[in-house]
Amino acid sequence: MKRRVTVILAAVSAALTATATSAPASAADGRQDSTAIAAxxxxxDAECWRYEDSWSSNTLAVGCFSKSTDDIYVQDSTWNSVNTYVAWTNEIRSSDGSWGYFRSGxxxxxxxxxxxxxxxxxxxxHSTVNAHKGRGSRIMLSVCEDNILTPGSDCTYTGWIYNDR
Structure with a gap:
């Protein structure tokens, strides 16, 4: 039993070390959804955007992005039993200079x-060589309130953010 626990702890430790040290290049292309942890x-240094109710101009959600840490923040600003979220898309530039989808979530x-x-x-x-062998990384955020009937319709969009510290 003691040996099994040691082996399991060693495997967990190795997995955590690999996760903590992985670079963006090792991240799989594609979708990466997550639930925010409390902040x-x-x-x-974060830049923030607001999603407002079109009728009352009340702020329903706030989303922020920190270039120095790459953290995405989201605030539910209204007590209305509806979750808020930030949808994001990351494009990187290839060696021929064209932009292409890398991942989103x-x-x-x-x-x-x-x-x-x-x-x-x-x-x-933005200034480093990426997985598509070019230089360039940009992120677009959508600050949204969850609308079950028409997903993605209750959002405000940021435009492209070029990611340099």
């Missing part, structure tokens, strides 16, 4: 208003 505050805040959630990401820097 006390937003990074001081969501960061869902299920912590209720007025709490913040954070999803830790690791994007290529």
């Amino acid at each position: 006390d505050s937003v990074a001081s 969501t960061c869902v805040n299920a912590h209720n208003a007025p709490n913040w959630g954070v999803c830790y990401k690791d994007f290529y820097e």
Whole structure:
């Protein structure tokens, strides 16, 4: 029994080390959805966008991105029993200079208003060579309130953010 526990702990330790040290290049292309963990505050360098109710102009959700840490923050700003999320898309530039899809996902805040959630990401820097052998990385965020009837319709979009620290 003692040997089995040691082997299991060694395997868990190796998996955690590999996860903690993996670079964006090792991340699989494709979809990466996650539930935000609770956050006390937003990074001081984060740029933020608001999704507002079109009728009342009340802020329903806030989404932020920190270039220095690649963290995505999302706040549910209204007590209305609806989750808020940030949908994100990451494109990288290939060696011929064209932009192409790399990965995308969501960061869902299920912590209720007025709490913040954070999803830790690791994007290529805009100035470094990436998995498509080019230089360039950009991210687009959509700050949204969950609308079951028409997903993606209750959002505000950021435009492209070029990811350099």
